[in-house]
Amino acid sequence: MSEITLNTEQLKTLLKVAIVEILQEQKEVFTDLILETMEDIALAQAIKEGESTEIVSREAIFKILSQQS
Numbered sequence: 001m002s003e004i005t006l007n008t009e010q011l012k013t014l015l016k017v018a019i020v021e022i023l024q025e026q027k028e029v030f031t032d033l034i035l036e037t038m039e040d041i042a043l044a045q046a047i048k049e050g051e052s053t054e055i056v057s058r059e060a061i062f063k064i065l066s067q068q069s
Helices: 008-025 028-051 059-068
Strands: none
Touching: 008 028
């Protein structure tokens, strides 16, 4: 079996090409991954903001929701 030797620049180039090919071939997968990540970040931010607001009763929330229907 023959041995292949790569220097750092060649390895970087090969990795970049491979990543670009994967992104092009699997666009939907990466789009879904990015969207889920953005949703997780937004949810975490909403939770963080919610921790510093006043507590509201369940009844008050359902009253507001029923008025909007």
